[in-house]
Amino acid sequence: MKISFYLYLTVALLGAALVGCTQPKPSDTTQVYTSPYDTREYRTLTLENGLQVMLVSDPETEKSAAALAVHVGSMQNPDEQLGLAHFLEHMLFLGTEKYPDPDEYSEFMSRHNGMHNAYTADDHTNYMFEINNSALPEALDRFADFFKAPLFTPEYVEKEVNAVNSEWSMQRANDGFVLFALNNTTLNPAHPISRFRIGNSESLGDKENSKLLDTMVDFYQRYYSANLMTAAVTGNRSLDELEQLARDAFADIPNFNATVEPITAPPATANELQQVIFYKPQIETRELLLDFTLPDLSGSFRSKPATIVAYLIASEMPGTPVALLREAGLIESVNAWGETNNYGNAGRLRVHISLTEQGYAQKDVILGLMFRYFQQLREQGVNEDYVEEVRTVLNNDFQFLRRAGAFQYVSSLAASMLTVPAEHAVDANYRLDSFDKEKTQGVLDKLTPSNVRIFVIAPDVETNQSMHFFDAEYSVKPLADSTIAEWKQLASAVPIKLPAVNRLLPEDLSLVAGEVRETPRELINEAGVSLLYQRSERFQEPRAVVSVNYYKQLSELTWEERTAARMLLNAFNLSQRGLAREAGIAGVQYSLNLGTGLELRMSGFNDKQPLLANLVMERFMAFEPTAEQLEQSRDRFRRDIENMQRERPLRRLFPTFSALTRPEYKSYEARLAGLQAITAEQVLASRDVLLSDVLVRAFVYGNYTETGAKTLTQTLAGYAQVNAARRFREHEPVRNINTFPVGFQSDTALSDSAVLDAYILDDTGMALELAAEMLRDLMHTRFFNQLRTEEQLGYAVGVTTLGLQDKPGLGFYIQSPVRGPGALVERFDTFKADFAEFLATLSDERFAEVQAAVRTSLMQPAQNLNEEAARMRAEWLKEQPQFDRREQKLALVDAMQKEDLQALYTRMLADDAVRVRVEFRGSDFREEAFADAAGWTLLSQ
Numbered sequence: 001m002k003i004s005f006y007l008y009l010t011v012a013l014l015g016a017a018l019v020g021c022t023q024p025k026p027s028d029t030t031q032v033y034t035s036p037y038d039t040r041e042y043r044t045l046t047l048e049n050g051l052q053v054m055l056v057s058d059p060e061t062e063k064s065a066a067a068l069a070v071h072v073g074s075m076q077n078p079d080e081q082l083g084l085a086h087f088l089e090h091m092l093f094l095g096t097e098k099y100p101d102p103d104e105y106s107e108f109m110s111r112h113n114g115m116h117n118a119y120t121a122d123d124h125t126n127y128m129f130e131i132n133n134s135a136l137p138e139a140l141d142r143f144a145d146f147f148k149a150p151l152f153t154p155e156y157v158e159k160e161v162n163a164v165n166s167e168w169s170m171q172r173a174n175d176g177f178v179l180f181a182l183n184n185t186t187l188n189p190a191h192p193i194s195r196f197r198i199g200n201s202e203s204l205g206d207k208e209n210s211k212l213l214d215t216m217v218d219f220y221q222r223y224y225s226a227n228l229m230t231a232a233v234t235g236n237r238s239l240d241e242l243e244q245l246a247r248d249a250f251a252d253i254p255n256f257n258a259t260v261e262p263i264t265a266p267p268a269t270a271n272e273l274q275q276v277i278f279y280k281p282q283i284e285t286r287e288l289l290l291d292f293t294l295p296d297l298s299g300s301f302r303s304k305p306a307t308i309v310a311y312l313i314a315s316e317m318p319g320t321p322v323a324l325l326r327e328a329g330l331i332e333s334v335n336a337w338g339e340t341n342n343y344g345n346a347g348r349l350r351v352h353i354s355l356t357e358q359g360y361a362q363k364d365v366i367l368g369l370m371f372r373y374f375q376q377l378r379e380q381g382v383n384e385d386y387v388e389e390v391r392t393v394l395n396n397d398f399q400f401l402r403r404a405g406a407f408q409y410v411s412s413l414a415a416s417m418l419t420v421p422a423e424h425a426v427d428a429n430y431r432l433d434s435f436d437k438e439k440t441q442g443v444l445d446k447l448t449p450s451n452v453r454i455f456v457i458a459p460d461v462e463t464n465q466s467m468h469f470f471d472a473e474y475s476v477k478p479l480a481d482s483t484i485a486e487w488k489q490l491a492s493a494v495p496i497k498l499p500a501v502n503r504l505l506p507e508d509l510s511l512v513a514g515e516v517r518e519t520p521r522e523l524i525n526e527a528g529v530s531l532l533y534q535r536s537e538r539f540q541e542p543r544a545v546v547s548v549n550y551y552k553q554l555s556e557l558t559w560e561e562r563t564a565a566r567m568l569l570n571a572f573n574l575s576q577r578g579l580a581r582e583a584g585i586a587g588v589q590y591s592l593n594l595g596t597g598l599e600l601r602m603s604g605f606n607d608k609q610p611l612l613a614n615l616v617m618e619r620f621m622a623f624e625p626t627a628e629q630l631e632q633s634r635d636r637f638r639r640d641i642e643n644m645q646r647e648r649p650l651r652r653l654f655p656t657f658s659a660l661t662r663p664e665y666k667s668y669e670a671r672l673a674g675l676q677a678i679t680a681e682q683v684l685a686s687r688d689v690l691l692s693d694v695l696v697r698a699f700v701y702g703n704y705t706e707t708g709a710k711t712l713t714q715t716l717a718g719y720a721q722v723n724a725a726r727r728f729r730e731h732e733p734v735r736n737i738n739t740f741p742v743g744f745q746s747d748t749a750l751s752d753s754a755v756l757d758a759y760i761l762d763d764t765g766m767a768l769e770l771a772a773e774m775l776r777d778l779m780h781t782r783f784f785n786q787l788r789t790e791e792q793l794g795y796a797v798g799v800t801t802l803g804l805q806d807k808p809g810l811g812f813y814i815q816s817p818v819r820g821p822g823a824l825v826e827r828f829d830t831f832k833a834d835f836a837e838f839l840a841t842l843s844d845e846r847f848a849e850v851q852a853a854v855r856t857s858l859m860q861p862a863q864n865l866n867e868e869a870a871r872m873r874a875e876w877l878k879e880q881p882q883f884d885r886r887e888q889k890l891a892l893v894d895a896m897q898k899e900d901l902q903a904l905y906t907r908m909l910a911d912d913a914v915r916v917r918v919e920f921r922g923s924d925f926r927e928e929a930f931a932d933a934a935g936w937t938l939l940s941q
Contacts, residue, residue, distance in 0.1 A: 033427040035401035037541065043239045044422040047247065049255040050227035052422055054413050055242040056234035058406075062860040063113075064136040064235030065406035066143060067128035068250075069414035071230075072223040072260055073121045074197035075344055080210040083164060083199015086120040088216050090160040092127070093118075094789075096142075097149035102156060103785045105142050110781035111846070113853030114139065115407065122193060123344055126415055130407035132856050133236045137245055140233070144249035147224060157213050159792050161204050162818075166795035168200040169817040173471040173750055174648060175281045179455070181470055182279055183291070186453075187272055190265040193343050196469055203469075225258035226250075230422075232413035234406050267343035268293050268453065274479045276454045278461035279472065283643035286360040287353060289455035290370065292446050294347035297340040301420055301428045303436035304390070306338020306349055308382060309443045311390050312499060313351055313373070316578035319497025321373045323578055329628050330359030330366060332574060332636075338443070341419070349443065356632050360458055367454070368487030373496050374447035380498070382440050389502060391432040396506070396587055396605075398430035400541040402864040449484045471750075504586035506607035509542040512705045519883040520701070520872055523710055528724035531698040531713045532876050533706060536865055543587075544606035544702030545869035546613070547876075548716045550598040551695040552726065555733050559664060562594070563637070564678050565686035569593060571625040571633040576616070583612055592616055596732075596877070598690040600716065603866055606703045610712050617719050620687070630680055641671050649754030649920035650796050650815040656918045657756055657811070660742050660939060661804055663733050667940050692721040695728060699876045701869040730879040731805040737762060741915035743936040745821070752794075752817045753922040755824045755931075758802060760809035760914040761907060766885075767892050771904045772808035774850045774896070776801050778842075779835060783812065786831065793819055793827065810908060820928025821919035832909055839902055847898040855893050858886055 032042035032054070041057040077084045093116075094102040109116050114131030127146070131139045171177040187194045196203055206212050233246050273293070297306055313336040316322045325331040332354040342348040351370065359366060404412070416425040424431070463473035512535070520534035554562055569592060573580075583590055588604035590612060600616060602609050625633065644652060645668065659665060666674065696717040700709040735742065748754075761768060780799045788797040794816035803809040812828050819827070862868035875881040882888065907913070919930050 031423045033424055035398055035426075037400055038403075040234075041239050042426070043243065045243060045246075047226070047251045049251060049253055050257075051250050051253060051255075052230045052417055053246045053250065054230075054232040054417060054422060054425060055239055055246060056232070056409070056413075057237065057239045057242060058234055059236050060861055061234070061236050061406060062133060062856050063130050063406050064133050064139075064233075064237075065128065065130040065410045066136075066140055066231065066233045067126060067410035067414040068143070068147065068229055068231040069124050069126040069418055070224055071124050071228040071418050073123045073125055074195075075122050075192040075263065076219075076223065076260060077192070077195065077197070078210070078215060078219070079195070080207055081212060081215050082196040082203040084204070084216055084219055085125060086197070086199050087160060087164050087204050087212075088220060089118045089120045089125055089127075090163055091152055091156065091216065092146045092150050094156045094160070095151040095153060096145040097151065098145050099142055100151060102153070103789065106781055106785060108135075108139065108142060110777065111849040111853075112139070113777075113856050122197070123341075124415060124418055126411055128407060128411045128414070130405070132853065136235050136237070140245055140249040144253065147229070147250075147253045150220070152213065152217055152220075154213055159789070161201055161212070162792040163788065163795060164199045164204060165201040166792070166817050168198050168469070169752055170648060170650065170795055170815055171198070172469065173282050175283060175285070175457075178282075178467070178470045178472045179279065179289075179457070182277065182467060182472060182474055183453075183455070185467065186275075186277055186476060187267050187343075188265055188269050191267045191343065192263060193267055200469065221256070223258055223260070226253045226255040228258050228260065229253065230414050230417035232410040232417070234410055263344040266293075267346050273453060274450050276456060276477050276479050278463060278475045278477070279455060279457045280459060280461055280463050280474070281457055282471070283646045284459050284639045285457060285643075286355040286357065287455075287457040288351075288355065288363060288366065289457070290351040290353075291453040291455070292349045292451050293343075294338070294349055294443060294446055296345055297338070297347045297439070298419055300340065300436065300439060301424070302431050302433040303439060304338075304432055305436055305440040305443045306340065306347060307432075308387055308390055308435075308440055309377070309447075310336040310338045310349060312377060312382070312386060314581070315499035316581045317497075317499035317502075319495070320499055321369050321496060324494060324496070325359070325366060325369065326575075326577060329356055329632065330362055331355055333577060349447070357635060358628070358632075363456070364487050365490045368489070368491035369494055369496070371449065371484060372488055372491055372494075374444070376496060376498075378441075378444045378447065382435075382437070382444070383498070384435055385501070386499070387432070387435045389505070392505060393585055393587070394430045394432050398427060400543065401430075402866070405863055449479065449481070452479070454479065502582055502586055504583050504588065504608045504612065506542070506586065506605040508607045509605070511540055511542060512703055512708070514705060520876070523706055524698075524713060528694075528722035528726065529696045529698075529713065529717045531700065531709060532872075533700045533704070533709045534872060535704070536702055536868055538862070539702075539865040539868060541865065542606060542703050543604055543865055544602075544609060544700065544704055545866060545873070546600075546602040546609060546701075546712070547699040547873060548600045548613070548713070549596055549695075549697040549699075550691055550720050551697050551728060552597045552690075552693060553729055553732060554594065554597065555663065557689065559666060559674060560678060560682060561686060561689055563675060564682040565594060565598075565690055567630065567633045567637065567678060568623075568625065568683045568686050570636060571629045571683075572620055572623045574633075575623065575629065576619065579615065579619075583608075588612060590616060592620060597694060603869075610708075610715070613712065613716060617716060621719060624684065625680075627680070630683060634675060634678065637675055638672065641668065641675070646749065648750055648815070649748050649752055649922065650813070652748075652920060653754055653756040653813055653918050654802075656744055657758060657802070657916055660744055660916055660918070661734050663735055665735075665939055691719060693723045693726065694720050695726050696720055696722055697728065697876075699873055701872055702865055728879060730877065734804045737914065739937050741917070741936045743915075743917045743919070743933050743938050745919045745930040745933065745938060746921070746940075747926070748920045748922055751922045751924045752815050753819060753821050753824065753925050754813070754815040754918075754920045755821050755828070756811055756813045756916075756918040757825060757828050758809055758811040758916040759908045760802075760804050760807050760916070761904070762807060762914050764806040766889060767896070767900070768904065769806075769808045770854060770889060770892055770896065771900050772801050772803075772810060772908075774854055775901055775905060776810060777850050777853060778839070778846075778901070779810070782835065782838070783831060787814065787827065791827075793824070804914070807914070809914075817922075817924070820925035820930075821921050822929040822931045825917070825919070825931035836905065836909075839905055842898050842901070844898070847901070851893055851896060855890060858889055858893070
């Protein structure tokens with residue numbers, strides 16, 4: 001199990017607060033420890049075959065879900081078939097004895113508004129699904145059969161090898177993916193973590209001493225045993241009903257009393273430690289990673305020694321290394337996190353430092369400062385005040401623990417039960433029952449040069465090796481003791497302090513009194529200032545969501561003014577990372593960015609939100625970037641523009657679509673040239689541009705009194721020059737409809753091709769939006785099964801809804817390692833024609849299933865305060881808010897006829913439809929043509 005303080009902080013940002021120790025409440029007689037405000041019922045049981053099950057009864061949910069985790073993963077791959085565990089994950093979905101059709105499972109999910117997925121980790125594999133409540137029994141029957149009687153049909157072996165290969169191909173040049181593999185491949189070769197894990201067409205296949213299918217079946221029969229499995233099931237049924245369903249589904253999964261061989265080799269020996277690994281990234285970035293191998297801490301979830309140490313390392317309180325380095329302009333961010341059992345038999349503490357260009361030039365000073373700080377921590381030890389602060393953060397978050405969606409929740413529960421007692425599957429990440437001084441000091445004692453692996457990531461590093469299976473160059477050099485001494489000497493004059501107390505931790509966690517109404521109310525609407533306010537009836541907790549918008553349409557600004565404003569905000573937000581981290585640890589997220597004009601957003605504990613809002617705006621008003629900060633901001637935008645050209649093509653499709661539909665399209669070269677021409681005067685002037693001649697529109701949702709919400713709004717309005725005559729417009733302008741169809745065709749340096757083919761209806765209305773969603777639901781599974789499963793044209797394949805303003809649309813997309821863009825567009829066209837025939841003969845039963853799926857989605861209640869607020873905020877952003885929109889949509893769904901879908905499909909895909917097409921041609925397909933673009937407006941990159 002990987003426990004990271006960075007994860008805790010992320011959770012805390014989303015969470016609520018309670019100062020002091022929170023006692024989790026036991027749920028049912030099996031003592032599952034859950035948040036005091038969690039109204040769901042829990043039960044754990046161990047079936048006769050040894051399989052552990054967690055049941056969660058949630059009467060309010062419209063969706064049920066289940067997950068099953070197997071305690072075997074990539075580290076158990078045989079040497080002769082690297083990637084086998086991942087390949088098995090793919091093959092398992094392709095038919096069982098009871099349900100032999102390989103498409104039956106995905107089609108069943110699609111018919112009942114469901115989704116399914118799986119992942120293979122180093123130490124486990126996890127399968128999960130979510131579906132309409134009514135279909136849970138049938139879904140569980142199908143799901144469980146994968147673990148009893150999968151077919152493993154030989155004819156699908158080659159196809160799924162191709163699917164795995166496509167997945168690998170899509171990631172082979174992705175820096176995050178490559179760095180993960182580079183860390184592994186440079187570890188102890190005797191440890192299984194060091195091997196290739198994802199698999200591809202080279203590593204998977206028939207070999208002299210290993211037939212792929214036979215080896216995979218042996219692997220399944222050896223490890224896919226009930227005693228190595230855990231499962232979680234949630235739904236709106238009672239615990240007794242869920243238990244019966246779980247017993248019916250899982251009780252006869254075979255138990256072979258399987259064992260997983262313990263890993264005895266250390267992940268890193270002296271040969272792999274005290275090293276510097278240099279990596280040349282695909283995108284322009286400069287980073288340092290410091291990895292320290294730790295003992296196996298998987299049993300320490302009650303004391304979290306690595307979490308406490310990571311908290312101190314990443315602190316940005318005044319005088320700490322991170323704060324000093326930021327003030328000097330040397331870093332963009334520092335994160336630290338501990339992983340309790342990253343390698344199967346050992347843990348890891350990682351420090352990630354994102355550098356500025358100046359910081360990269362002074363990386364020796366940065367490393368010296370960090371090692372001095374580690375030494376100071378070792379010598380002084382950890383003060384219990386810091387432990388109490390971490391405990392408070394975790395307790396605060398757990399007290400009002402936010403619900404995750406059913407799909408995510410069952411997946412996390414099943415995985416958690418593999419490594420912690422079932423009764424602590426919910427609260428293990430939040431417990432800090434005691435301070436284990438010895439283990440915490442033991443972690444600090446590992447933060448030494450003799451136990452470090454340093455990764456230096458930059459475009460200009462010297463490399464002498466290429467990675468097998470990846471588009472990557474690297475080199476490895478020993479780290480001399482004399483070098484470390486030089487680093488420390490370089491940083492010796494810099495005074496370092498341990499962190500101060502967090503001033504933003506909430507103190508008042510009471511719930512405000514007053515009436516809770518069903519719909520938001522406008523408390524202020526005068527002199528260009530408005531406030532929409534509501535308290536939550538469903539989520540009674542001391543948190544709130546706030547948006548304050550200094551509104552003006554960005555289209556009123558020139559491209560240069562918008563860019564200057566973004567540079568100012570970028571420089572400002574980077575200068576305030578310390579405040580953002582302090583607030584985040586205390587459970588409040590904030591952002592100050594461009595949306596519909598300048599917008600300040602906050603979510604989390606409401607207690608210190610007014611203080612935080614004023615701090616942010618006061619500092620923004622006073623902020624004047626130095627020449628160095630300005631150039632660093634310019635450089636970040638330059639890298640963003642240039643790095644987008646190096647991204648894998650799938651990630652470029654939708655940003656390119658957005659750019660093509662704007663009124664003002666700027667090419668890659670024009671954006672770079674324009675960026676360089678922005679002056680310091682323009683950047684400084686942009687603050688007045690953003691805060692003058694505006695409306696002030698505030699949205700306050702949650703634990704505020706009316707008076708408190710008004711005071712906050714009026715205070716923040718004081719930072720702007722308001723124009724009461726300005727009118728609010730919901731949408732920014734888009735490209736003139738007469739200039740469509742619009743296309744983009746470009747070669748990419750990466751091997752794969754990618755296409756997005758979009759059709760947009762030149763009409764608006766809720767009924768049309770719903771019909772487009774229903775068409776997408778009907779099309780996606782057929783499109784995926786045909787192009788991905790059957791034809792193996794790519795791994796990332798799908799149909800999505802998109803549009804212009806309120807005009808609905810559909811987009812077909814793919815990234816492919818086997819076809820060029822012209823051939824892919826032709827295949828899309830064939831599918832569309834075939835789907836028209838399918839739609840013409842659509843049965844009443846199938847239409848009713850899609851209708852029910854949309855209705856279920858609309859009926860699903862919000863899972864947490866943020867989600868509930870987001871639904872109301874979406875209406876706040878409309879010119880004519882309709883807070884009964886869901887009810888209107890439900891009525892429209894009920895009135896929908898299949899003829900409405902047929903008519904929309906005909907209109908949307910007509911020859912004169914609004915079209916946008918994005919094509920990237922991979923390096924493997926230079927000889928293949930782009931799609932015919934006669935009559936199209938083609939824009940260059």
